[in-house]
Amino acid sequence: MTWRFDTRVVHFRQKGLERETPKAPPIYQTSAFAFSDLDELEAYFAGERQYLYTRFRNPNADDFARGVAALEGGEDGVAAASGMAAILAATLAVVKPGERILCPEEVYGGTYHLFTHELARLGIGVDFAPANDVDAFARAFTPETRLVFLETISNPLLRVPPLKELAALARERGAVVVVDNTFATPYLARPLEWGAHLVVHSATKFLAGHSDVTAGVVVGERHLVKRAREIIAAYGCHLNPFEAWLAARGLKTLSVRMARHCENAMRMARWLAARPAVARVYYPGLSEDDGERVRTLLGGRGGALVTFRLREGTDVGAFFRGLSWIKLVPTLAGVETTVAHPASTSHRALPPARRRAVGVTDEVVRLSVGLEDPADICDDLARGLAAAEGQTGAIAQSD
Numbered sequence: 001m002t003w004r005f006d007t008r009v010v011h012f013r014q015k016g017l018e019r020e021t022p023k024a025p026p027i028y029q030t031s032a033f034a035f036s037d038l039d040e041l042e043a044y045f046a047g048e049r050q051y052l053y054t055r056f057r058n059p060n061a062d063d064f065a066r067g068v069a070a071l072e073g074g075e076d077g078v079a080a081a082s083g084m085a086a087i088l089a090a091t092l093a094v095v096k097p098g099e100r101i102l103c104p105e106e107v108y109g110g111t112y113h114l115f116t117h118e119l120a121r122l123g124i125g126v127d128f129a130p131a132n133d134v135d136a137f138a139r140a141f142t143p144e145t146r147l148v149f150l151e152t153i154s155n156p157l158l159r160v161p162p163l164k165e166l167a168a169l170a171r172e173r174g175a176v177v178v179v180d181n182t183f184a185t186p187y188l189a190r191p192l193e194w195g196a197h198l199v200v201h202s203a204t205k206f207l208a209g210h211s212d213v214t215a216g217v218v219v220g221e222r223h224l225v226k227r228a229r230e231i232i233a234a235y236g237c238h239l240n241p242f243e244a245w246l247a248a249r250g251l252k253t254l255s256v257r258m259a260r261h262c263e264n265a266m267r268m269a270r271w272l273a274a275r276p277a278v279a280r281v282y283y284p285g286l287s288e289d290d291g292e293r294v295r296t297l298l299g300g301r302g303g304a305l306v307t308f309r310l311r312e313g314t315d316v317g318a319f320f321r322g323l324s325w326i327k328l329v330p331t332l333a334g335v336e337t338t339v340a341h342p343a344s345t346s347h348r349a350l351p352p353a354r355r356r357a358v359g360v361t362d363e364v365v366r367l368s369v370g371l372e373d374p375a376d377i378c379d380d381l382a383r384g385l386a387a388a389e390g391q392t393g394a395i396a397q398s399d
């Protein structure tokens with residue numbers, strides 16, 4: 001068969017590549033999959049072939065989701081375009097109009113907005129309760145409560161709620177438990193082991209780990225993941241193959257990154273606690289309130305985030321300006337250390353009174369500790385703290 005020019009332009013392809021075994025997984029950057037005949041197409045609909053159309057399923061997205069499911073101890077997993085897409089899919093997999101979600105008062109601002117604005121428009125209600133008070137949480141159940149949504153580590157004050165007790169309570173009341181495990185990752189905590197039905201992640205954070213991917217994932221019980229997959233396909237919020245490939249690549253170094261993140265963060269928490277410009281440090285690894293739960297739920301490790309409250313009277317804006325290389329970034333979990341100002345970013349969507357009630361005042365700074373040499377991180381934080389205190393040119397020594 002000799003093709004003419006315009007056909008050759010479209011149909012060039014190296015033959016025999018299917019016999020090669022690449023060491024790294026190929027990127028299935030395709031919107032659809034080809035079939036040799038109608039029998040093969042029927043085999044897909046009979047469940048004998050997995051892939052038809054990337055919005056429904058793609059090998060890279062599956063590779064990543066199954067990797068996370070294996071780490072979390074879930075039966076199955078599905079990837080989504082973002083953490084919010086994963087939360088949307090997990091909640092819609094469970095709740096119907098007329099039913100209610102119960103979640104912590106300090107839930108991530110994006111989740112708060114999704115529940116109170118978007119799901120409310122679908123006739124789904126939401127109630128809030130303090131996650132650290134099991135009795136208050138129990139009182140917030142209604143006969144319509146169908147889903148309890150929890151977070152392993154709260155944002156930005158990094159509290160570790162009594163998750164085993166809350167999950168047991170929810171199960172007793174016949175509710176499905178979904179846990180956002182973004183901040184802890186399966187390296188620290190595996191909520192399915194304590195009674196969660198589903199775990200969701202903003203894989204944009206530690207799972208992918210390099211601040212170059214926006215992705216989410218839902219893992220857990222097979223029948224709920226199946227429903228989440230249908231929702232992701234219907235809403236078109238699947239993860240694209242390239243980002244899935246990047247996320248899967250990032251996942252391979254989760255253990256080594258998390259070990260170093262935790263080690264560096266503990267040093268930063270101790271160092272910050274000794275600075276006069278800092279009124280209070282919030283770090284699960286140092287928390288007296290949550291110490292027992294950090295031991296039993298997080299294996300005694302505190303994670304990568306350290307939040308601190310600048311002393312009243314310090315200049316918060318000057319703190320950020322005083323940093324030399326640590327960037328003010330409205331995210332977390334990269335290999336580079338970054339700082340965030342929750343009151344103006346992650347918790348901006350909360351009404352000011354609720355923001356104050358959950359402790360997110362203007363003085364609160366959240367540090368995402370990266371993989372650098374800890375002495376260099378201390379040196380830069382010292383520049384910021386000196387600026388916040390109105391000292392110019394003073395660079396405190398790290399210790």
Ligand SMILES: Cc1ncc(COP(=O)(O)O)c(C=O)c1O
Nearest residue numbers: 082083084108180182202204215
């Ligand atoms: C705890 C938590 N859950 C969910 C999300 C939403 O994730 P994404 O930005 O990937 O949609 C975030 C984002 O910061 C988060 O911090």
